[in-house]
Structures are given as structure tokens and as C-alpha cells.
Amino acid sequence: MKHSVIDQTASPPEQDIFTIPYEQVLNPSQLEAVTTLDGPVLVIAGAGSGKTRTLTYRVARLVESGIPPGAILLLTFTRKAAQEMLRRATELLDYRCEKVAGGTFHSFANVTLRRFSAVMGFDRGFTIMDRADMEDAIAFVARGMHLDKGAGRLPRKRTLATILSKAVNKGVGVEEVVSVDYPNFMFAAQTLVRLQRIYQAYKKEHALVDYDDLLVILRDLLRDHEGIRQRLSEHYRYVMVDEYQDTNKIQADIVRLLAGRHRNVMVVGDDSQCIYAFRGARFANIMAFPQIFPGTKVIKLEENYRSTQPILDLTNAIIGRASRRYTKVLFTRKPGGTPPVLAVAEDERTQSRFVVRRIQELQTAGVPLGDIAVLFRSGFHSFDLEIELNRANIAFVKVGGFKFMETAHIKDLLAHMKVLINPEDALSWHRILLLLESVGPKAADEIFRQIVNTGNGVAALATVEPKPRYRKAFERFKATMLDLDPDRLSVAETGARIVHYYQPILERRFDNHPKRSRDLEHVLSIMAGYDTLDRFLADMALEPPTASVDGNLAVGKDHAGLVLSTIHSAKGLEWHTVFIIWALDGRFPSIYATRSEQDLEEELRLMYVAATRAQENLYISYPANIYDRTTATLLYRPSRFIDGIGEHILEPCVLTHDGDGLDMGW
DNA sequence: CGGGACAACGTTTTT
């Protein structure tokens, strides 16, 4: 009997086998979460309530209880979060904790699907498409549909991708997404339904998998193949999921299928911190969990260890403005603290200077730069501040926003590598063939056809008959590619040869090629850390490097530099001092979010997440008098999420800017 | 095929 085996390994062992003093370092709720090893558990963990700590100790506890580390699966929102928890568990206990299986749903899906790729009909591997690949593929198949031009234009490819992705993540039809979110495109709804079908078929034919497919295919694999479900479920006997409020229906299904048999599953989340509904996340998953797993033990962590009471007074006031009542109220025993400040700046420059000056004062007062963060709604909100920081010689790392890996030259490099692994990848073939001089869509298509028909992978290049027009370019391409044997060459060597080949193309196509050349060098240095091409490519798609290239790269996120981050990327993190800039109504919430009640509510939660990152100091600021071109209106009110909050909770401060001076008056 | 000129569109967050 399997059950008796599990019960033996997991039953509470003798007290004295534990080396970690759990009772002394955890509060009663945390302790209960950490020591309840069997059966379904739902932990509702408020901001700063020691959620990460709880998960870390629980990993250690499981391992200490004799569960083999490989039988524990820890699903988190970013891979970094998983690594960090396992690292901390290792510090608490020992090296065994490093062997726990951890990662994001997407990376877990990737490794699992590769194990069972034959079942799915991908016998030669598959390529993961990033967002830009998805858009390109959609645009490509849309062009192939030869739509009647008189019948009105389709949405742009970016919007198409958003629509198709939303339909998948919400588990609804394309028509429904269009009618709810894009009523202006209702005329094209049926075309989009067809487009979705063709796009699916296209991916299948060319062994391409987008982000959504990773989840969907894993779910289907678990649902439709009982043998595989059983194997995986017996392998991962203890499942933990972090940030459960930001999972969607498919992810909840995966958890249900994976843990349905042994029911040893703990999910941790906070409904008031759900900030990914825009891509299908449903905080309803949290409320539904006890129904899916009857007998769930519900544990609430409500004591906040992060922030001072004045900061919590503000965050409670913010979340109190939600129309939905959330499941808990936070309290702290942390003494003292000063009220958060709301700073009104005349213009953006004044706001930037205010932030820079305060940072300098904090440094003088002995606060390390790494303990300070500036948070904002959208990537571009920090541009002006970045200039001022450079001017003041303050090192920073920017997280979120700009996608280094999605720039054209980097994608060109990766496409050359992708066809080595998956020669059916039409998208990448197309991309690299178009780089050849005098090769356009038609010639690219013809060459690709010849390659695929030979069915011989990259080696098929030898048999292609180039037209005289592009013969010379083609021969150079062919010679380079035929020489790239992934079994013989290291990843970095492969990359270096491609870059060498690509250099003249780069110079011909881009004015700023010196900078792009440096980018390529940077990617080559990343390659040095990989021993197989698939691993490298999968990582670049699933966990691309985030730091920007020019100047301020270097420092890792946990060290030294000041952090500039979108609020989405700041999830789960905390700092001594937090600045929230551009808290201007019309920017935060963005005017586009002010239409629907639901979008607005998510923006409110976003403000809540931002404010709850602060331990000691919280500064919220906004530039007044910003003219918005698109709506032809003047934006001058503070964000509605903080407007009108009492002065004893959020202390107002007016920044004036005359000449070079900065006056902080009241 | 490649480049230039022009028109239309929609604007954010990320695996």
C-alpha cells in the first residue's frame, strides 16, 4: 500500500531528531504551517508576514524528517525566488536542500515536457517561443490567410498576441475576449477564431511552443495520460506553491492533478496582492482551494514583521479603499517609525532631484544603497531619474521593463542556434535567411522548403540550390552553419562563430552597431556558463537576463547598487527605504486602467504591493502638471489610491524648484 | 528585393 509508505516517512518523528529550533524562531501560525507536513494546507500570508521564511523552514523540516529532497517540488513565481529559498534552507540545514526540485511553473513544465516529448509528438525536441516570437508567428500566419483587405484591418500583431494569450490563460474563447476587452474588433471575431486555429497548427507542425503552451500541454499530459500523472505524482510527493494568488486556471489544474492523489500540497498566497489578473491570474484560486482539496487546513499569517506601524497605517488605508473585502488585517509590534511622505513636485525633473537628494542624505546617514529601491508603474517612468542618478554618480540596477533579449540583433544570434536544435523551426529559419542580401520572404520560403523536404536538419543546407542573385551570401552562410556541430563545439564557441559571421550583417543593418556588438559580446559571456545548447536556449526564453546593458549592468540584485524596479518585478522583495514615483492619477492608475472597475482594483492592489515593500521609510511622489497628449488633458492629481488620506497618515510635502536649488517646504 | 513615402493605430505590467 502506497499510503502506508507515505505515512511512515512523513509521520511526525521524535522531537529530538530535529536540529533546527523551530519553536523558538517561528510564531505559532508559522510553526503550524512548517510542521504540518501531510495533507492540504492553505496559508494566507499577508505582506511581510514571513511567508518566505515559512516556506524555507518547511523545506528544511521536510528534508529533516527524512523526505528525499527530490520528492519535494517548490513552485515559485521566478526561478530566483526558488533558488533563494533553497539557498536559505541549505544554510539552515545542509546541502540536501539544494536538491529539492524548484522553479517556476514554466520551467517545471519545460523539463517535464522534454522528458515526455515523444508522447507529445515532438520527437526532435521543441523550441520555446518568447513573446516576440509569438507575435512574429501570428503575423506570419495572418499574412498567409490572405484576408480581404476591404473587410477592415486586423489588430496589430501585439494586440493579436495579447488576445490569443488571454483566451488561453482565462480558459475562454477568443470571441469572449474580443467582446469583453476589444469590442472595437468584434467585426473580426470570426477571423480571429480561425487565426487561433491556424496558429495552433503552425506551432505543432514546426515544433514550436509558446509560454501558454508550456502550461496547457503539461496540464493535458497530466489530465489525459494516467500513467504519466501517476509517475509524476508518485515522484513529487510534497508540493508547495508560492504566490498562489497569481496563478491562473491552468496552473491550478496542474496542482490539482499533480497532488490529487497524495494530497500533500501547500499553497501560499495573499489575495490582496494579486497583480497578474491581466494575464489570467485569479485570486479566486485561493478561495477555491479548500473546495478542491476538502479537509484543507487554513492558516493565516497576519503579524507583519517588515514595516513600522505608520507604514502599515497607510497600507491598511490603501487596501481599505478596495470594494472587495480582503481576508485579513495586518498588525505589527515593530516600534516607532515616521509617517510616509507624499511629495508633490512641480515637474519630473524636480521629482528626480528630490529622489537623488534624499538618497544622498540616506547614504550620509549610513543607509547602504542596496537597502533602497525606487518603484514605479511602468518601465519608462524611471528614464529621467536614470539621467539624474548618472549625473550624481549613483550606481543602480534596473529590473523589469526593457527586454534586452528581445532586441533584433540578439534574436538574430539566438535564431542561428535554435535551428541547430530544432531544424523544423520555420520561424528561426525565416529570420536568419532574411538576413542574407537579396533574399526576401519569397526566396527565404523557397530555401526553407528545400531544407525541410530533405529532412536532414542543418546538413540539408549542402543540397540547397541558391539563385545566382544571392549565391555569394548563401555560400558564406552555409559554410558557417555546416561547421557548427553542437556535439563537438562548446556553446560559447558556437556563439562566437555565429557572431563572427554575423558581424558584417550587423554593420550593414544598424547604425549603432558598436553598441549592439557589445551586447552580443555580453551574451557570449553568458553562454560560457552553459554546457548544452538546449539548456542555454531554454533559459534565455524562460529566465532571460534582466539587467540593462549600458553602464549599470554589473552588480547583482542582492548587492551594492540602488534598485530601480517596476512594481511587478518587486514582488516579494523588501527594502529599508522605498520611493514610489509617478504616483500621478492618469499614470498610476494609468488612464487605460480607469475604464473598468476590475482593472482599477488591480491597480489599487499594485499600489498596495508597492507600499508594503517598505521597512522604515516610504516616500511617495508625483510630478504635477503633466500634459497627456493622447487625451489632451492635464494630469495634476495624486493617484486616487492615496488622494485624500489624512495628513497624519500620509504627510504632504511640496517641492519647489527654482533655478538649480531644491526647496523642501511644507 | 530593398528603400522610401505614407497612413493608421493604440499606448502597461511578464512567464
Add this chain to the structure above:
DNA sequence: CGTTGTCCCG
């Protein structure tokens, strides 16, 4: 306003 798609010509 910047990006994307289309059309036309050399």
C-alpha cells in the same frame, strides 16, 4: 509619437 503595415518604384 513611435511603431507597423502597405504601396510603389528603381
